[in-house]
Structure formats: structure tokens, C-alpha cells
Amino acid sequence: GAGVSQTPSNKVTEKGKYVELRCDPISGHTALYWYRQSLGQGPEFLIYFQGTGAADDSGLPNDRFFAVRPEGSVSTLKIQRTERGDSAVYLCASSFGTSGANEQFFGPGTRLTVL
Amino acid sequence: AQSVTQPDIHITVSEGASLELRCNYSYGATPYLFWYVQSPGQGLQLLLKYFSGDTLVQGIKGFEAEFKRSQSSFNLRKPSVHWSDAAEYFCAVGARGGGADGLTFGKGTHLIIQP
Numbered sequence: 001g002a003g004v005s006q007t008p009s010n011k012v013t014e015k016g017k018y019v020e021l022r023c024d025p026i027s028g029h030t031a032l033y034w035y036r037q038s039l040g041q042g043p044e045f046l047i048y049f050q051g052t053g054a055a056d057d058s059g060l061p062n063d064r065f066f067a068v069r070p071e072g073s074v075s076t077l078k079i080q081r082t083e084r085g086d087s088a089v090y091l092c093a094s095s096f097g098t099s100g101a102n103e104q105f106f107g108p109g110t111r112l113t114v115l
Numbered sequence: 116a117q118s119v120t121q122p123d124i125h126i127t128v129s130e131g132a133s134l135e136l137r138c139n140y141s142y143g144a145t146p147y148l149f150w151y152v153q154s155p156g157q158g159l160q161l162l163l164k165y166f167s168g169d170t171l172v173q174g175i176k177g178f179e180a181e182f183k184r185s186q187s188s189f190n191l192r193k194p195s196v197h198w199s200d201a202a203e204y205f206c207a208v209g210a211r212g213g214g215a216d217g218l219t220f221g222k223g224t225h226l227i228i229q230p
Contacts, residue, residue: 004158033217042119042205043159045217056216091159100147100209100216101166106159 002026004107006092012113013082021077021110025094032075033104034067035091043091049075050098082114117142117208121221128196129229136191136224138206147209148189149218150180154202162204165189176200201228 005024013019025032031050035043045059049069057067064082069075079086089111093104118141128134140146148165163174170182180191189206203225207218 035217035220040222042207042220042222043218045219048217059217093159100211101164103161103164104218105161106151108156108158 004092004094004105006090006107006110008110009108010111010113012115014115015082015084017082017114019079019082019112021079021090021112023075023077023092023094023107025073025075025092026096026105027073029094029096029105030072031095031098031102031104032069033093033095034075034077035093037089037091037109039088046077079112082112084114087112087114117146117210117219119206119208119219119221121204121206121224123224124222125225125227127227127229130198131195134191134193134196134200134226136204136206136226138189138191138221139187140189140206140208141187142208142210144211145182145184146211148180148182149207149209150174150178150189150191151205151207151220152176152202153205153223159205162191196226196228198228198230201226 007022033048034046037043047057052072064080067077089109091109093106095102095104120139150162151159162178165182203223205223207220210216
């Protein structure tokens with residue numbers, strides 16, 4: 001079956017612009033996660049959805065970052081007034097159920113470059 | 116809050132030799148433990164996971180890991196590496212209880228295979 005997909009695969013933008021990154025989880029997965037991976041680092045947790053609601057947004061770095069999942073499937077990560085430090089690969093993952101023991105399946109990521 | 120330390124940034128191993136990648140975690144109880152592999156241009160793939168029970172867990176691609184509570188470690192091993200094992204390896208922990216929380220990753224170990 002289809003895995004987690006993310007679009008676009010690459011996004012180049014200018015400092016101060018607004019960007020949206022999209023994630024399509026595996027069908028039937030109720031949990032969805034966003035992570036950010038900077039060069040030479042491991043993924044860093046940003047936000048987790050259970051259904052339509054954000055169950056934990058403690059990893060969002062500041063109020064320029066926002067994410068939605070209005071119908072409990074596709075999610076969009078939104079970054080306002082982008083800064084050069086936002087440049088990273090943004091990873092999305094999904095899992096089935098509500099247990100932390102469930103495997104998270106990762107998408108290929110969106111590489112964001114802020115000039 | 117939990118944390119993960121992967122002490123080795125790079126490891127070089129000859130093809131056919133054995134491999135051990137180190138992972139130490141910090142958490143108040145026994146966490147969920149994971150090893151992921153990331154190849155160039157590929158998404159993160161789960162190699163194996165530990166939740167409870169037998170402390171030696173088997174994974175895909177011939178990998179295994181041993182959970183040692185007394186050392187707060189979860190080291191990854193393989194008896195004989197192949198050139199295709201060259202990749203970035205990440206250890207991760209997940210909190211128990213509550214829900215499907217986001218994972219905390221280490222910074223990764225870059226594995227280089229010498230012919």
C-alpha cells in the first residue's frame with residue numbers, strides 16, 4: 001500500500017515569506033507527527049495529532065509555526081515570516097492507534113531552504 | 116524529559132566485520148526504544164523496537180539490539196555488515212503512558228563500510 005507522502009519534496013523561499021508543507025498519512029492512521037531535521041542532527045519533534053486535534057504541540061519552536069489537520073487525515077504545516085534558521089528537512093510520520101508502542105512510518109520529507 | 120545520546124558520530128567498519136552502535140538514554144522509567152536507519156534520499160525506516168519482555172530484540176536486515184536497564188543502554192549490533200548497510204542510524208525513545216507521543220531521537224551515527 002501507499003506510504004506517507006509529503007509535498008513538495010523541495011521548497012526554496014525567501015526570508016520573510018509564508019510556506020505550507022503538506023503531509024498525506026497512511027490511510028487509517030489516526031496519529032500524525034511532524035518533525036524537523038537540521039543538517040547533521042536527528043529528527044526533532046514538533047507536533048502530534050490524534051485525529052483532528054493537536055494532542056501535543058510542545059515542540060513547535062515559536063508562534064510562527066502552526067499545523068492543522070482539519071479532517072483527521074491530511075495535515076499542513078504552516079510557517080509564517082520564514083527565517084534562514086528554518087532551513088531544514090521537515091518530516092511527517094503516521095501511526096495506527098493511540099499507543100506510543102506503535103511504529104511511526106515516516107515520509108521522505110520536504111527540504112525547506114530559506115534564502 | 117527524555118534524552119538520547121549516541122556517542123559515536125562516525126564509525127568505519129570493514130565489510131564482513133561485526134558492528135556495534137551505542138545508544139544511551141535518559142528517562143524516569145523504561146521507555147519504548149527504537150532504532151531507525153536513514154539512507155541517502157530515503158525516509159527513516161524502523162529496524163527494531165523494544166517495549167518489554169526479552170531484552171534481546173531481533174530486527175530486519177540481520178540487526179539485533181540489547182536493552183540493558185542497569186546501563187540505560189540499547190546498543191545495536193550486526194554480526195557481519197554488508198556494503199548496503201552504509202547509512203545514518205538513529206536511536207530513539209518514546210515515553211510510556213498517555214498516548215502516542217513524539218519520539219526523542221539521538222543525533223545519529225554515520226556508518227561507513229570499507230571494502
